[in-house]
Amino acid sequence: MLDYGLDLSEIALEVALPDLRAEGDDLDAVVSAEPDWSRPTPAPRWTIGHQVAHLAAADANVLLAIRTPEKFAAVLEEDADAVAAEGAARPRSELLDHWRAGRAEVADALGEMPLDQAFPWYGSESTAKLAVALRLMETWAHGQDIFDTVGVEHRPTDRLKHIAALGFAGRGLSFYAAQLPLPTEPIRVELTGPDGAVWGWGPDDAAQRIRGSARDFCLRITQRRALDETGLAAIGDDAKAWLENARVFL
Incomplete structure (x- = not known):
């Protein structure tokens, strides 16, 4: 299971x-x-x-x-x-x-x-x-x-926060699907919402970090955009591996 x-x-x-x-x-x-x-x-x-x-x-x-x-x-x-x-x-x-x-x-x-x-x-x-x-x-x-x-703009809303939270909570799925070992270090994710507010998950002092817009993060974890089509930035090998293999479903 x-x-x-x-x-x-x-x-x-x-x-x-x-x-x-x-x-x-x-x-x-x-x-x-x-x-x-x-x-x-x-x-x-x-x-x-x-x-x-x-x-x-x-x-x-x-x-x-x-x-x-x-x-x-x-x-x-x-x-x-x-x-x-x-x-x-x-x-x-x-x-x-x-x-x-x-x-x-x-x-x-x-x-x-x-x-x-x-x-x-x-x-x-x-x-x-x-x-x-x-x-x-x-x-x-x-x-x-x-x-x-x-060709209609998919206007970002604060509803993205639920999707981003799901993506963060299920980050292990990305490693599982890629047959990679689970990270041993915590990862901090900081995303900018549609109104400019910053949403954060993970320890503030984590060395592994991901930053970018909430929309880009959600597009990436749902595999609607390639990583190089987003403005997401990662610090640390585990954070980079997560973004490279990001998904929130099998």
């Missing part, structure tokens, strides 16, 4: 849950205004329709894991590309309604769950707090693909 080993103390559900809804609404406004969902996005072989279908399927998987956890193992056998293609083949209006209903249902279900109630999630377990952060991250990341496709 993969243990995410996440310290989510920085994420407050009462703030993150409304932010999850808002992130979905922002993306909804963009996809609703785009008539051609067959346009290819930066993800190989995925159109806008594939992106929306993937988000809808992920929402359905969360509901399955919460309500019938004994059936979740079947999800692990699914091919994400095939599921996205099947969803993308649905009429645009039908898929849009399906995604809207699903994301609202997920937000309601996560908001009603006890904070310590665990449910299965891709080789590990999740909780409401982790699931909200993961859904926000995925909505933002796949949304970035769509924003890039239609």
Whole structure:
């Protein structure tokens, strides 16, 4: 079992849950205004329709894991590309309604769950707090693909703080995926938010450090931008290795 080993103390559900809804609404406004969902996005072989279908399927998987956890193992056998293609083949209006209903249902279900109630999630377990952060991250990341496709600015907001906190908490995943040993020294991350405020994680006196904008950090950990396409700076071998292999999902 993969243990995410996440310290989510920085994420407050009462703030993150409304932010999850808002992130979905922002993306909804963009996809609703785009008539051609067959346009290819930066993800190989995925159109806008594939992106929306993937988000809808992920929402359905969360509901399955919460309500019938004994059936979740079947999800692990699914091919994400095939599921996205099947969803993308649905009429645009039908898929849009399906995604809207699903994301609202997920937000309601996560908001009603006890904070310590665990449910299965891709080789590990999740909780409401982790699931909200993961859904926000995925909505933002796949949304970035769509924003890039239609040429609309993906305006950074303070919602990035939840994604950055998730990325910091799950930094071990980057080393695990790259088959690198976990860092033995602490890493300090200092990111500049959209309003100029500095968000920090890790010990103030850590020798290993990462600095840059919150947007660049989130683009990097969601693998939406190559490291050299960001303004992120790293001090120390472990910090550099993290950025070179950054990810927040397997």
